[in-house]
Amino acid sequence: MLFNSFEFFIFLPIVFVLYWLIGNKRIQQQNLLIALSSYVFYGWWDWRFLFLILFSSLIDYTIGLKLRSKDKSSSRKLLLWISICINLGFLGFFKYYNFFVDSLIESFTFFGAKLSLNTLNIILPVGISFYTFQTLSYTIDVYNKKLEPTKNFLAFMAFVSFFPQLVAGPIERATNLLPQFYKKREFVYKNAVDGLRQVLWGLFKKVVIADNCATYANMIFNNQEDYSGSTLLLGAFFFAFQIYGDFSGYSDIAIGISRLFGFNLKRNFAFPYFSRDIAEFWRRWHISLSTWFRDYLYIPLGGSRGGIKMKVRNTFIIFIVSGFWHGANWTFIVWGALNALYFLPLLLLNRNRVNTNLVAEGKYLPTWRELLQMTMTFFITLIAWIFFRADNVTNAIIYIRDIFTKALFTTPEILPFTILGLVTFFTSIEWLGRSGEYAIQKIDFMKKPIRWGFYMFLIILMFLFTGEQQEFIYFQF
Template structure:
């Protein structure tokens, strides 16, 4: 069930009405409704995978209880690794089995040998990478005694399957979201309005920006050998705004809808394309995933506390694993390596925490230095996105080579003025609203008629410029 589908526009008001009719004094009944509705929402894709998410919930709930009752370090480690192996085992089987089989067969062929292993016709469960990491955070935090395990299985089920953020995040920590299922939720009109506003902006990002950019990004990437460097650059530009509009749009809708039910989710994007270096970009892009890897992988490995070799090793590990998390393709691994190469000089020179303030704070325009820093960071990010989007590594390298050839300075074969204009307007609104949690959060300063006129304009644009409906990109991860 897509957020931008007719089914969801019927589903959401029904669940919302029933939820508040139950009343906030009946927390268990509200949690039951959320869990049931979330399973309906998830089962809309394929009901068979409901057993997988239920089993994952049962495993981690049970292990959480046992960890709390066990004091012996060796037994606690066994319990922790049981959770890790079960969760990553399911993730590895469904997401990476065929990839490893194909890679092994190709390796034998490369060295002149023969190996016959059949791949399986496996359907990837939607959102498995997201809810797997969410349940793992619960077990790890209970193991580290940062969180008391819940005794309410219904609340835990609702936490794992919470439908607004179930299939594409944000990846919520148990320390933040789970306690909210034990507390009385109040309907606060101001928060609900703010949630609807953020959801509207997220829907605009998806329908108007991402889906329209996708049309041209797909056209150019799928026929890359037919176009000049300038057109290929345009294709990479369109994909950059497709993936940003698509993924941050989903996060905005998820966070906004959650507010309607009295829940607060963590911020997932903070205007990443206004970053002045790649370290700042990664503090602003997919924040829930980058901080997850930081806290549960990078820091346990030693982080940046050790010597130069350890810093280099840990940087490459974190980015390669992040790339591999995104998909079973060598393109994602190369994308991760490329970002590690970008990031490493800043880390070694201790400049990875230079740009922590808001860009052009208190000013309408950036300085020339800030402008060129943002332009350079966006460009190298653009090059990395080519590997993320390409079908294979060879096509990605050829795409970059041709994009940076002499034909980069020729007239593009494709110049979609309307879509470029929409992106330009979008960038302007994002820039003006960069001090908020999302671009139009602080629109209250405009008088009511103009404010409602702006909302209506967004809705009209969504109807007029509805592109070919695309699934959210991160559903495949």
């Protein structure tokens, strides 16, 4: 069920009304409704994979309880590794089995040998990477005694399957989201309005920006040999805004819907295209995944505590694993490695510290230096996105080569001024609202007629520029 589908616009109000009719004094009944609604939401794609979510929930719930009763270090480690192996085993089978088989066959063929292995017709369960990491965070935090294991299986089921963020995040930590299922949730009108406002902005990102940019990005990438360098660069530009509008739009909708039910999810995007270096970009892009890898992989490997060799090794591991998490294709691995290379100069020069200050804080325009930094960061990110979007590494390399060798400084063959105007409008609103959690959060300070006029303008744009409905990109991950 897509957030921007007719079915969801029927599903959400029904669940919302039933949820608050139950009343906030009946927490277990509310949790039951959330769990059942989440299973209906997920089963809309393929009901067979509901058993996978249920099994994953049962495994980690049981292991959590077992960890509570075990004091011996070896027993606790064994339980942790059972959880890790089962969860990553399912993820590896459904997502990476065919990739490893194909890679193995190609490797043997390269050395003149023939390997008889068959790939399988495997359907990738939607969102498996997201809920797998979510349940793993629970087991790891219980093992590290950062979280008490829950005895409330219904609350745990609702936590794992929570429908707003089930299939494409944010990847919630058990330490943040699970305790919210134990508490009484109050309906706060102001929070609900803020949630609806964020949902509206997320829908605008998806329907107007991402889906329209997708039309031209697909056209150019699918016929890259027919276009000049300037058009290929424009295609990469469109994909950069497609993936940002698509994924951050999903996160906005998920966070906004959660507020309607009295839950608070973690922020997942913080205006990443206004970053001044690649380190800042990765602290603003897909924050829930970046921090997950930082806390559960990078720091356990030693983080930045060792010498230069260890720092470089850990940086490449974190980025390559992050790339591989996105999909079973060498393009994602190269994309991750390329971002590690981008990050390397900052690491070696010890300039990879957290940049907490807002770009052009208190000003309408950035300085020339900030503008140059943002432009350069966006450009190298755009080049990396080409590997993310391409069908294979060879096509990506040819695409980048042709940008710089096939009439880069000419007028593109495709120049949709309307879509470019919408992207410019979108970027301007994001820039003006960059001090908020999302771009239009602080619009409530405006007078009511102006505020409602702006909302209606966004809605009209969505009706006028609704293109071909596209699935959210991150559903495939």
